[in-house]
Amino acid sequence: MDDLVTEFLVESHEGLDRVDRALVDLERRPDDTALVAEIFRAVHTIKGTAGFFDFTGLEAVTHAGETVLARLRDGGAALTPEVTEALLRMVDVVRRLLATVEREGTEGDLDVSPVVAALAALGPGAAATNHGAPDAPLPSTDDPEAVGPDRSAAVDSTVRVDVEQLDRLLRLVGELALTRNQVLQHATSPVPGPGLLHVAQRLNQVAGELHERVMQTRLQPIDHVWHKLPRVVRDVAAACGKEVDLQLTGGDTELDRSLLEAIRDPLLHLVRNAVDHGLEPAEARVASGKPAVGSLALRAFHDSGLVVVEVSDDGAGIDPARIAAVARERGLLPAEELDRMSDRDLLQLVFWPGFSTAGVVTHVSGRGVGMDVVRAHVHAIGGTVEVDSTPGLGTTCRLRIPLTLAVVPALVVESAGDRYALPQAHVSELISLDPSRSPQAVEDVNGVLVHRLRGTLLPLVRLSELLGVDPGHPPDAAMLVAVVHADGLRVGLALDAVLHSEEIVVKPLPSSLATLEFYSGATILGDGRVALILDLPAVCRRVLGPDVAPQEPAARSDLDDLPPGPRLVVAGVDGGRLLGIPMRSVTRLERVPARAVQVVGDREMIRLRDDLLPVLRLGPVSSEEVSVVVHTDSSSRVTQSVALVVDDVIDIVDAAAALDGDVHERGLLGSAEFRDRIVEVVDVRAALAASRLEGAR
Structure with a gap:
């Protein structure tokens, strides 16, 4: 395909995505002239470029839509449901024409005259057209499955990168080439000099930064997936006879491009289920004391190195008794096993293939091909899916997905x-x-x-x-x-x-x-x-087992309400004394025989795998087997590791409270509380420096 046509397809699809979202917003704010101007500019751009490529069908449809939008912009017409519906049908027809152009190189034989005639009928006079019979049926957008048809491969294979980001990559590639030359010089030298270690560390730093920058070029805001959801919610709500207020939060949360494509279908399933199954009709909501308009909220945020996406509705929730009844009716599990299951156990059955509580199969849902597809897609990319629901209050589906798979x-x-x-x-x-x-x-x-x-x-x-x-x-x-x-x-x-x-x-x-x-x-x-x-x-x-419910968290203690402190490796020495080692610098934990510690010169050393490490004893040990905590300090120019020998590693925990810095003994950062006992938090650097001074004496 010609590069100019490919660029036209990418820009046109991006413009149509903006038009879709702006039209849905315009329904709620019909007097917003800025939205009308935004839609007009996008349609006008597509029309002009289509004329340049001699795509007559595209030009005719967009010209008719541009005429209606011009009258809205100039105040010559008011936005009505009929106008909105006609403009949305115009968008769908343009998408189909673009898909045909991408697939075949031409517009094909799609009849655009019904949409052109419908748009022309909204204004004074009638627009003549020679693209087919004026009484041909209009393409319908009532089927929510047809929203956003023919996803563009040209769009999916394109990533826009900031020029400044490319400049950083070019600079790093230059530094990588210089470092490579230094490594080659040392490698070809008969006697490698002491600078080889420094060059290797520099190579590691440049390669790490280059990798980070390259990965950032693949990160895209999740809003690239969300921008189509307002149209989906609007059409599904119209098909179900409901009113829905959609709220999107955290659209700037970034995710790898490949994962964005992987979660597109799961999000579509969750949103459709929330509108169709979760939210009640307006009459039922008013009767139960809720607003007539249902609320659907999507939220994305980072948590513990993962991206969390939540889809929440304020509908009727999921009734565990109803799930149990359907499972019993369909013979999914024995009746006695269903009777023993808790409410949280029963909620997991919504992920079973073919499971559905819908009483009637419609073009929206009811075939039981929703939640199991969601779980299969999310698990395929290394993520997890959870469902929380309270009958009468609503349901939240929570996806936890990695930032990248690479x-x-x-x-x-x-x-x-x-x-x-x-x-x-x-x-x-x-x-x-x-x-x-x-x-x-x-x-x-x-x-x-x-x-x-x-x-x-x-x-x-x-x-x-x-x-x-x-x-x-x-x-x-x-x-x-x-x-x-x-x-x-x-x-x-x-x-x-x-x-x-x-x-x-x-x-x-x-x-x-x-x-x-x-x-x-x-x-x-x-x-x-x-x-x-x-x-x-x-x-x-x-x-x-696949049907075990999520485990209840441990009972909270008074310590849980205190501000979080550092993550510590809690170790025991000297007959019951507890020491805390900051986890951020721990790279290895091992259990070894005490005799593995040997004296070399004036220092104790231990061999772990292929590494020979100096030993720092944090206290007397009396066991035949000891635990070794490898501490690595990467803050200086030369990475240094030391083996901390203790009796036993008891736990790795988040300190229940911030460190108490009143402890002024050398080698200690302070104290923390663990299981109602005091833990002395070790300053490993200071303790290591003190041991070196003592060895020097």
């Missing part, structure tokens, strides 16, 4: 000698459990291992057992547990070791492995080894 932060862990990557978006915290030292740490409840974590029973499963691999150690051995969550479910995944955190590049699995249940992809680690990426939502569903 590169994600992950924990690299080890189980039975193999390495795996756990996406950090689904990891809440890490805890250390040793059943041999504390039998009550792990309990058996009806054949399921659980740990009581802050008042809530956490189901435990060893990753090696889940994957069917021989663990190579006794069942009661100490374990590191990653608390993972998805769809409101929490599971403790027992691991042999947590190696480090790393931003991984996601590689799709080959087709021969795509059916494996617990893996969402693979990655190549920094040392060249391949690690499989665990599909943590699938792990949660397998361990707890």
Whole structure:
């Protein structure tokens, strides 16, 4: 296709999106002359360019619409429902003509005379046309499935990038070339000089910044998906005989372009369900004391490295009893099992394929192909979907989706000698459990291992057992547990070791492995080894079952109401003393024999994997096995790591309150409260500096 035609298609579709939204807004504000002028400019631009390319059908339709808009702009006509409907039909016909041009290179044989005649009939006189019989039926827009037909491939394959962003990329590429030359110079030198480490660190910094800038070019505001929803809501509400007030918040929240396309259909399903199923007719709303106009709110925001999109309505809500009745009628589950299920359990049944509570199948809904499609699409991009509903008050559907699929932060862990990557978006915290030292740490409840974590029973499963691999150690051995969550479910995944955190590049699995249940992809680690990426939502569903309700949060304590403090690794030393190590600098947790600590010269050292690290003891230890917390300081020009040796790692928590800085002892940042005990928060840098001074003496 000619580049000029492609550019015309992209600009025309963008203009039509603005017209769609502006027309819906104009219905609520018919006296807004700025909206009329915006619509007129967009239609006039399409008409002028269509004439340049000799697209006569496009030119005729847009010219007729431009005439009506000119009379609205000049005050010669008033906006009526008939005018709005005719202009919206004009937009739909223009979209179909553009789709035909993109597909075939010509306008095809679409008859545009009914729309031209309908627009001409709105003004004085009649416009002559030779594009077909004037009494041909008008293209209907009553079917909400037809909203925004023929999505343009030209638009989907185009990303607009700020020139300033391109200038930054060009500068970084130049710095990358200079650093590459320095690396090559050191590599070809017979004796690599001491500057090689500095050049490698500079290369890492430039590559990281370049990657960040490239990813920013792919980020697009979620408003690129939302701008079509006002038209969808208007047409679905008209088909259902309802009035709906749509509120959009957080449209500037950015998301990777590929994910925007992936959530387009799920959002469409959720919005249609909210209007058709969620919101009651005006008479029913007034009878229950609500405003006649229903409220539908879409909200997007960032939370814990994810993008959260909420679709909320103030309708009748979802009645668990009604769900149970439909499930019993269709034989989805045994009656005795339905009787045992809680209300939150029953809400999960809306995701079953074919499930629908609609009494009548219409062109809007009722075929049971909505919520299961939403969950399948969202899970396919590594996200989760939740439903909260209160009968009589409304329903909220919540999507949690990653910012991007290309590169994600992950924990690299080890189980039975193999390495795996756990996406950090689904990891809440890490805890250390040793059943041999504390039998009550792990309990058996009806054949399921659980740990009581802050008042809530956490189901435990060893990753090696889940994957069917021989663990190579006794069942009661100490374990590191990653608390993972998805769809409101929490599971403790027992691991042999947590190696480090790393931003991984996601590689799709080959087709021969795509059916494996617990893996969402693979990655190549920094040392060249391949690690499989665990599909943590699938792990949660397998361990707890697909129909288990989201777990209730632990009971709140008085500490929960205090301002949040730093995330700490809580460790035990010296017969019960508790120390807190700031989590932001911790890169690895391991359990090793005490004899692994060796004296080299005047310092204690320990070898972990391929790294030889200096040891800093935070207190006397008496166990034959010790826990090692690797602290990495990247604030200086040279990244430094040190192994902090403690008796045991007890938990990783958010401090219940801000640090109390009244503690003035050297090597401590202050104190915090944990389980009604005082935790001394370690200033690792100061403690390390003090240990060096003592070693120098």
